[in-house]
Amino acid sequence: MGRLFAVHLEGRVYSCKHCRTHLALCEDIVSKSFQSRHGKAYLFSKVVNVSLGEKEDRNMLTGIHTVADIFCVGCGSIVGWTYETAHEKSQKYKEGKSVIERFKVSGPDGSNYWVSREAHISGSDADDV
Known part of the structure; x- marks a missing residue:
């Protein structure tokens, strides 16, 4: 395996x-109203330092989407998913965007988000942006 060259982001x-490993900037957040199986998740217009998993169709709260899990290039942990294709016309805005699960990352102020027992829900996205 070759040497890892990670993108260093400036700002929050x-x-x-x-x-x-840096993953995204605050200014690239499209929505903070997404949900994952583990609680809060944010939709980003752009993420860096991730690798894509296999594409698969998933039945989410807003319908079937073709998604690929995204992994941190620094440590290999799964941090969210990216939308490849939205099958519902009203969900097309998600295509090419990525969701990062809040409990997998440190915030711009260095804070971590801890999952409560009540946060486990079915589905993987939110209806509103």
């Missing part, structure tokens, strides 16, 4: 809570 950054 979300980073992997395990290895501190």
